[in-house]
Amino acid sequence: MDPKAKKAALRGITYGLYLVGTKDESGVNAFAGNFLTQTSFEPPLVTLAVKAGTRSQQQIASSGVFSVNVLESGQKDMVTAFFRALEVDGNKLAGYEFTTEETGCPIFTDALSFFECKVVDRLEIGDHYIYVGEVIHAGVHRTGDPLTMKETGFYYGG
Numbered sequence: 001m002d003p004k005a006k007k008a009a010l011r012g013i014t015y016g017l018y019l020v021g022t023k024d025e026s027g028v029n030a031f032a033g034n035f036l037t038q039t040s041f042e043p044p045l046v047t048l049a050v051k052a053g054t055r056s057q058q059q060i061a062s063s064g065v066f067s068v069n070v071l072e073s074g075q076k077d078m079v080t081a082f083f084r085a086l087e088v089d090g091n092k093l094a095g096y097e098f099t100t101e102e103t104g105c106p107i108f109t110d111a112l113s114f115f116e117c118k119v120v121d122r123l124e125i126g127d128h129y130i131y132v133g134e135v136i137h138a139g140v141h142r143t144g145d146p147l148t149m150k151e152t153g154f155y156y157g158g
């Protein structure tokens, strides 16, 4: 295989960029992720790939839940704050306020909308592990255009 062609072709996949909330007995966490897609209407399922060995991956593996926060176009600064490991400060992560609802994973007040998932299947292969989440709860804070990877100029894929 031509590695340049592989990279260029895989970078043709278009993505959004989301804040994925996680938790375990030691607390909550969140990371910026784009490897996410809906994969079923009924039941409503999404598939998320999480870098193996990260705190987030270990939390999803142990808790069996995660949240997805849909950011608005223009919230590049907010998403950029979630590329590194974080500590919780009161009800804030990286300075951004969150609440919790059904799963206990962070729901960011500044996001457009969110959904919460229960892990119903997993495939722990490759350098990112794949979690299939059933959407068990969702909410809308306000309407707007979702943040896309293209607008940020970031790449995570190839």
Ligand SMILES: Cc1cc2nc3c(=O)[nH]c(=O)nc-3n(C[C@H](O)[C@H](O)[C@H](O)COP(=O)(O)O)c2cc1C
Binding pocket: 029, 030, 031, 032, 033, 034, 035, 036, 049, 050, 051, 052, 054, 055, 056, 057, 082, 083, 084, 085, 086, 128, 154, 155, 156
């Ligand atoms: C543009 C971009 C997209 C990313 N997408 C993902 C992703 O889909 N899945 C993932 O596990 N990590 C992704 N990452 C990396 C995580 O944001 C990063 O590893 C984060 O620090 C993990 O948090 P943790 O160490 O607290 O678990 C992405 C990073 C960037 C810069």
